Amino acid sequence: xxxxxxxxxxxxxxILRAASTLFRRDGYHATGVDKVMxxxxxxxxxxxxxxxxxxxxxxxxxxxxxxxxxxxxAADAAGLDGVDWVRTLADQYLSPAHRDGPATGCLIPALxxxxxxxxxxxxAAFEAALRGLVRRVVDGLAxxxxxxxxxxxxxxxxxxxxxxxxxxxxxxxALSDQILAAARGHLETLIGPxxxxxxxxxxxxxxxxxxxxxxxxxxxx
Amino acid sequence: xxxxxxxxxxxxxxILRAASTLFRRDGYHATGVDKVMxxxxxxxxxxxxxxxxxxxxxxxxxxxxxxxxxxxxAADAAGLDGVDWVRTLADQYLSPAHRDGPATGCLIPALxxxxxxxxxxxxAAFEAALRGLVRRVVDGLAxxxxxxxxxxxxxxxxxxxxxxxxxxxxxxxALSDQILAAARGHLETLIGPxxxxxxxxxxxxxxxxxxxxxxxxxxxx
DNA sequence: TGTACATCAGTGAACGCGCGTTCACTGATGTAC
DNA sequence: TGTACATCAGTGAACGCGCGTTCACTGATGTAC
Numbered sequence: 356x357x358x359x360x361x362x363x364x365x366x367x368x369x370i371l372r373a374a375s376t377l378f379r380r381d382g383y384h385a386t387g388v389d390k391v392m393x394x395x396x397x398x399x400x401x402x403x404x405x406x407x408x409x410x411x412x413x414x415x416x417x418x419x420x421x422x423x424x425x426x427x428x429a430a431d432a433a434g435l436d437g438v439d440w441v442r443t444l445a446d447q448y449l450s451p452a453h454r455d456g457p458a459t460g461c462l463i464p465a466l467x468x469x470x471x472x473x474x475x476x477x478x479a480a481f482e483a484a485l486r487g488l489v490r491r492v493v494d495g496l497a498x499x500x501x502x503x504x505x506x507x508x509x510x511x512x513x514x515x516x517x518x519x520x521x522x523x524x525x526x527x528x529a530l531s532d533q534i535l536a537a538a539r540g541h542l543e544t545l546i547g548p549x550x551x552x553x554x555x556x557x558x559x560x561x562x563x564x565x566x567x568x569x570x571x572x573x574x575x576x
Numbered sequence: 577x578x579x580x581x582x583x584x585x586x587x588x589x590x591i592l593r594a595a596s597t598l599f600r601r602d603g604y605h606a607t608g609v610d611k612v613m614x615x616x617x618x619x620x621x622x623x624x625x626x627x628x629x630x631x632x633x634x635x636x637x638x639x640x641x642x643x644x645x646x647x648x649x650a651a652d653a654a655g656l657d658g659v660d661w662v663r664t665l666a667d668q669y670l671s672p673a674h675r676d677g678p679a680t681g682c683l684i685p686a687l688x689x690x691x692x693x694x695x696x697x698x699x700a701a702f703e704a705a706l707r708g709l710v711r712r713v714v715d716g717l718a719x720x721x722x723x724x725x726x727x728x729x730x731x732x733x734x735x736x737x738x739x740x741x742x743x744x745x746x747x748x749x750a751l752s753d754q755i756l757a758a759a760r761g762h763l764e765t766l767i768g769p770x771x772x773x774x775x776x777x778x779x780x781x782x783x784x785x786x787x788x789x790x791x792x793x794x795x796x797x
Numbered sequence: 798t799g800t801a802c803a804t805c806a807g808t809g810a811a812c813g814c815g816c817g818t819t820c821a822c823t824g825a826t827g828t829a830c
Numbered sequence: 831t832g833t834a835c836a837t838c839a840g841t842g843a844a845c846g847c848g849c850g851t852t853c854a855c856t857g858a859t860g861t862a863c
Binding site for chain 2: 381382384385457463464465466467468469470471472475478479481482485486505506507509510512513514515516517518520521523524525526527530533534536537538540541545
Binding site for chain 4: 807808809817819820822823824825828830
């Protein structure tokens, strides 16, 4: 075993990745342990050699934060940081592609409410991941006052998360696009520079442009 | 039957109210038809005299919009409208009380992601309710340009929804309060008056004040 | 007023199925001598 | 090099239970004459 990871460790990782994807796609409650294990090519019984319970798995998935989200991994791989990181992520986060691909998207708009009903361990893991995200956003804001920076960061994340929840819930694609466009416009205002209520391009127009983006699939594979 | 509502109609209403509460508290998937009917004092079999399926019930619940949300009903009963309506609702929506009482709160932060995975009928019902909410918010904004007004309204709703999702997910109450306070501060900016990026009180401070608000119960009764 | 019948909301048992979890086991791999 | 044993990841059947839905039925209420 010259490998850095043992065989068991690799299986655990595979379970985590599969669970993360399935939870985001179908929801935590709607995804069975059997389905997760089957996605890895194993049977349900083996699950309990890796996790104490299904809710333990949820906590572990949340603990991985953005590591299973290509959007975040790619931004890091590209060496982005500061304001570049925030602007790039904001654009990708609020894209129709992200709306249409929850299985590989951010965990929060996919699982947020279920986390709110989960046990303390899962909520603590979620909180840790969120704090990490807030730190990254704060670092990218052109805002001197640190209180205001964290307030802006929280508002940015809240608006982005809420916009995806709304955009995914709505039946009409045009309205859905409008929601994302509105959030994109207003996020610019919050990112800076300087005083969050100064020097910002006026938001408002973008939502009206018909953005044809191709069909929106009901469900990804 | 001199009543405005027949016996069956009353039962249907009771089922809807119970389902709305239970769905918000425990989630749509985690709530069984039996539980809903038991909450009304009936057995599961009778359910199908009122609804074609469980997902039909979800669509019906969503179709009621804010009618099962005391916060909205009270604002209407008080005769609020325009900017008063928006400010009052924004404050209540982003209160710790709303965070701690999802069962009687807005449907969106409680059920949003599950609606995103639901069938077209449920999504259409959700969309209609959301459009109604947007209209009310637009009417309350001191913003002349109608494109900008609807963009602002969407951003306001997105931020409020996202803030509740984050606030409910996080384990630490202080951070949770901070999230709500940040959203409250930035919402003021979006409500107006005039240009959304001018004449706004600087947000940022509120999030730092320790707001003791009493214990946060894990689950309401 | 009394009897016979129709309507209809709700019952409760049953359907096949999937859930989370346990556990005795198999069979491949690694180690000791 | 060969044999005996230990380790250990994963199997697969079983547990009790709850799921969404169907359907023959009950029993209360309403209507007709």
